[in-house]
Amino acid sequence: MKPPPFDYRRPATLGEALGLLAEAGSGGKVLAGGQSLIPLLNMRLAAPARVVDVNRVPGLDGIEAGPSGVRVGALARHAAVERSPGAAAAQPLLRQALRLVAHPVIRNRGTVVGSLVHADPAAEMPAVLALLGGSVRLASRGGEREVPAAAFFTGPMESAVRPGELAVSAFFPALPARSGTAFHEVARRHGDYAVAGVAAAVTLDEDLRIAAARVACVSVGPVPVVADVTAACGPRPAASVAWDAVAAAVRDLVEPEGDIHATADYRRHLTGVLAVRALRDAASAAHGEES
Amino acid sequence: MTTRLFGEPVRRREDPRLITGQGRYLDDLGAGALAAAFVRSPHAHARILDVDVSGALDVDGLVAIYTWEDLPGALAEPLPLLIPHPALTHGRTAYALAREVVRHVGEPVVMVVARDRYLAEDACALIRVDYEILKPVVGLEEAAGGAHLVHEDVPGNIGAHLVQEVPGPGGVTAREAVDAAPHRLEFRLDVERSACTPLEGKGVYARWDADDESLRVYSSTQTSTSVRMAIAAKLGLPLPKVEVVAPDVGGGFGVKIVHPWPEEILVPWAARLLNREVKWTEDRREHFVSSSHERGQVQHVRAGFDDDGRLLGLEVEILHDHGAYTPYGIIVPIITSTQLLGPYRVGAYRVEFSSVYTNTVQVTPYRGAGRPQGVFCMERTMDKIAAYLGRDRTEVRAANFIQPDEFPYDQGLTFQDGRPLIYDSGDYPEALRMLKELIGWDAFPEEKARAAAEGRRIGIGVGCYVEGTGVGPYEGGHVQITSDGRVHVSTGLTSQGQGHETVFAQIAATELGVPIEKVSVVTGDTRRFGYAVGTFASRAAVMSGNAIALACRKVREKALRIAAEALEADPRDLEITDGMVHVAGAPSASIPLATVAVLSNPLRYAFDEEAKRATQFAGPASDDRPPVAEGEEPGLEGRDYYSPVRSTFAAGMHAAIVETDPDTAEIQILRYAVVHDCGRLINPMIVEGQIHGGVAQGVGGALYEKMVYDEHGQLLNASFMDFLMPYATEVPRIETAHLETPSPLNPLGIKGAGEAGVIPVSAVVAAAIEDAEGIPIDRMPISPSDLHTLRLTR
């Protein structure tokens, strides 16, 4: 469990980093928190010719929260985003989700943007970005482009990042007034990747009936599965929603696979249960915001 | 007396070192050594056609590449079968490097030595091995079917077959007793594979001294003395030229008692051949696929009982999976078959096991060593009887208990040490009473009803075990008091974090009457103590503890004899307190042990102040007596051995309350209670620590850990990402109570405690889930997904 040889570079500026990545082409890999890349290297599952360590690049660790949402820089650690009061106020789902990501020591190093690029279908942050309709900003020597979540996650462990590109930040939009969010998951052990998990966002109308309801499900498809369940939930107050029918609707939307930790059937069942739990919590959070 | 430390919760003296990063584990040693790495078989069963190393020869820093063909003499022979048994008719062991056929994924095929581990792995990746893939044998029942063979010359894949039968009253067989019983139950149980998974894997570091023609080997082992003998034998070296040291060892739990591991002889061999220091540090992936596993069994049970739930007859048939090889014999299924009986008296008992080969990692003892499976069997039986009769589960157990006045109690079986299974002492009814009180057994039905009214499902379970501990043949202790008043204790067996430095010091301080700060303890270093068996079977405290106590008594006697002469007193009037020998009741007439040590060793040369006082010209000795009296030896030291006639039998009972989520099927342990009896307690805090660690591993076996092999014999979860060892967050708080029924078999009255915690956990958790869910739980471990499936198929 030692990596094969690679060319290690630690650029001091963004321009230098982009230059090194451009030079390396498809043989280049960005090293951010290293919590996913280093194990892959050690197990010789990845053998990049060059590793570009961006940890010394200044200006990439920003967390900018405003009324429209939160922009998270490439070097913002999970823990920093989790603890940011501004981020939590602008988009509470960030903190709700980050508490479920791995363990504190891993969150101290792992980055939110790294997690998005890594695109593990069991990871929480891709689901959050997908649910909120956020985007990732990619920079290369040629310039920058902003890729919406719907186009960013292209497959299990595959994202739209091209050789030579560095993801410099991600944007998580805020929700309209009278909105609430929640994240529920079942993991085998505390901090493990979820066996199944659901992020939910609910917006109420002026009469406190559900006007919009969406879920994003993890571990049940190659990429986060986003579903609009407004029709099944609204326009009714949360207390009179036929939650069993909502669970059934979500169950029908996902095509999970079985593995050594859970059968496909269990994952489907769980997704229904967790969707209802997350939607109900999101609805009461939306209520709480109102009062 | 200030020095009476036996029985006190003395803080672990090793902890400041171990928890502040000052521990010296194998990989902390030998910074400049060459590194070894291995090409291991990617196939479960294959014939090696060709090994092509040419691609690796250009790797910078490559030093050597070895295959089986390079191995000389005894190194080229199969590894030893350590514990032969007449029932093991087809014992098979591996070669240090595979010869012709590989029989599990992970078997070492080629050894590479390079400047560092990175380069060694680069070279490994460039070595090409051509295989002809053979049909893999995976799964117990498939193996027992015998359609394909793991070893061509082992028909039906059956390595061993053993029947033990204890007739009931009037000589009835178990079959007859079951058939004639008023009630009968028949069922099947399954226990999955798991493994020790110590945080530190194995590791070996060897230094050859060409000038001295001697070898120093460090190994992360549970038995340095035996590794030493194996190395000397395999390398053809004189025993005195080989030293083996177990440095700080980061856990063993059984896997490191197996020896010699291929690496334990290959690394020293390469070090001598190359005349360079060589080190191999096992990585986690290697550990999963090339160290040992345990637990996997299928059991078929027939039980016959009366209206009170008394077991009149019990028949158990066990299929035991021992993997590809049997270096450690059939200790595990023997323990399952014998310790299955637990604290119970069974009318008539018949147990039969077949130990079968599969193309998987070999099976050798893992903490508990076959007992968790046996206890699972017996305790599931008790619960099924209670359910059948509609009786309280603790009542059924109590009806079957051996009573306190029946000890010594002969179960009529032959134990793992080849000696009769005779329980020395115990008080099972009292232990059960304590446990019921601790967990609140009688009030639980109300609690359960209250929870049910809130839509919650909770359940309670109980499990009992008896554990044969402190098996022989022997251990020894050496105690030396030097002229600075320090006490140096050594014993040959090794430590893996249990707290030996503390408990052995407590014993020595108590026996000698010295402050514990003066006592230092060395374990597992053949330079200090050459004769030992090893650390396993919950034996260290019983065996080395008693040996050290006996050695201390010898030293004490000698010290009193010398002091009596100096003080012109009768030795019988002397006591030792705080390192001072004094006349009882007259503290002023005293002499420090340090001075006694000086007096014990007449010298010719004065190299310091102490020595000056000990020269032959200093003493008051008379001219007509030799400086060292007849029958005496210079120095204040003693050595003794403890060798018991048979094992001591510790016991315990656990109870758990679990909650299952009605929707997600998640399983949570709400409370976990332990009543534990290991005879006299040397250090209650350390015993509790052992229990906590054991229960944590038991929780792993009950809810999380399994080795998932696919039909090709690939281990699908060979990492801590997918092999789910419980984190601290998964282990409940553990409530403990101690009962002390001293063992009559040894001077200290102690029994072993190392493995106890793990033994009944699967049984207890299964019982609690069954109580919460009303579904029989006959297969462990159980995951939420499994529980969901059980709910659907109910």
Ligand SMILES: Cc1cc2nc3c(=O)[nH]c(=O)nc-3n(C[C@H](O)[C@H](O)[C@H](O)COP(=O)(O)OP(=O)(O)OC[C@H]3O[C@@H](n4cnc5c(N)ncnc54)[C@H](O)[C@@H]3O)c2cc1C
């Ligand atoms: C024990 C353990 C448990 C975990 N549990 C969870 C969990 O429950 N949920 C979860 O979501 N995650 C979990 N993780 C993963 C963790 O969140 C990682 O930190 C995260 O997935 C990757 O972030 P990183 O900064 O460490 O990325 P790295 O490991 O540095 O990189 C990961 C990949 O992304 C690429 N990359 C990273 N940053 C950039 C960038 N800015 N631009 C372009 N490419 C980039 C790298 O090249 C690499 O391919 C766990 C990790 C561990 C070790």
